[in-house]
Amino acid sequence: MENNSVKDNIVLIGMPGTGKSTVGILLAKALGKDFVDSDILIQVREGKTLQQIMDENDYLHLRDIEESVLTSIDGHHLVIATGGSAVYSEAAMNHLRHHGIIIYLDTPLPELRQRITDYDTRGIARRPNQSFEELYAERTALYRRYADITVSTGNASAEEVLNSTRQSLTDRSGP
Numbered sequence: 801m802e803n804n805s806v807k808d809n810i811v812l813i814g815m816p817g818t819g820k821s822t823v824g825i826l827l828a829k830a831l832g833k834d835f836v837d838s839d840i841l842i843q844v845r846e847g848k849t850l851q852q853i854m855d856e857n858d859y860l861h862l863r864d865i866e867e868s869v870l871t872s873i874d875g876h877h878l879v880i881a882t883g884g885s886a887v888y889s890e891a892a893m894n895h896l897r898h899h900g901i902i903i904y905l906d907t908p909l910p911e912l913r914q915r916i917t918d919y920d921t922r923g924i925a926r927r928p929n930q931s932f933e934e935l936y937a938e939r940t941a942l943y944r945r946y947a948d949i950t951v952s953t954g955n956a957s958a959e960e961v962l963n964s965t966r967q968s969l970t971d972r973s974g975p
């Protein structure tokens with residue numbers, strides 16, 4: 801019988817552009833786990849893109865849908881790439897950390913700026929006119945609050961971030 805208290809999921813959190821989706825699938829492949837991207841779950845469930853959801857309602861509506869999708873994930877042996885706004889939901893984060901280790905991919909703001917060239921159309925769940933700098937400061941406190949492990953990515957490649965993440969997991973589980 802499955803032990804439901806085992807933390808056998810890996811949950812990636814962090815700013816948009818930090819590489820949760822890109823590194824997540826590499827990690828799943830390397831560790832022999834299944835891969836879930838909560839943004840894809842949202843889009844399939846709603847039949848709309850993230851930006852369409854925001855355009856038709858607002859960013860708070862997207863966050864509500866995200867909370868509902870995240871709290872309904874009940875699988876094991878998963879790598880879960882969350883959306884950058886997942887940490888606004890305490891319920892979602894408590895649910896995810898019950899079965900998973902939370903890994904914060906921490907990428908410097910200048911590097912994120914280079915990667916996120918579609919800030920206004922990417923569907924980022926932010927207050928109107930909230931700058932990327934403000935969002936980064938607000939979010940960083942939340943990512944730190946929930947992180948079991950922090951991986952500082954610098955400007956390393958996705959493969960290098962994969963390797964650092966695997967090493968952090970090995971260090972945490974001990975010899």
Ligand SMILES: Nc1ncnc2c1ncn2[C@@H]1O[C@H](COP(=O)(O)OP(=O)(O)O)[C@@H](O)[C@H]1O
Nearest residue numbers: 815816817818819820821822823915956957958
């Ligand atoms: N380590 C990396 N180095 C350079 N570019 C990256 C890296 N990881 C992701 N990217 C690029 O940054 C963008 C955002 O990556 P993505 O995985 O979608 O991030 P997230 O899911 O955290 O928003 C994509 O264009 C992706 O190719």
Ligand SMILES: O=C(O)C1=C[C@@H](OP(=O)(O)O)[C@@H](O)[C@H](O)C1
Nearest residue numbers: 815816850883884885923924925
């Ligand atoms: O940070 C955000 O507000 C968001 C990030 C997106 O995911 P990524 O972090 O994978 O880009 C997606 O969930 C949604 O568009 C909102």
Ligand SMILES: [Mg+2]
Nearest residue numbers: 820821839881
């Ligand atoms: Mg993503």
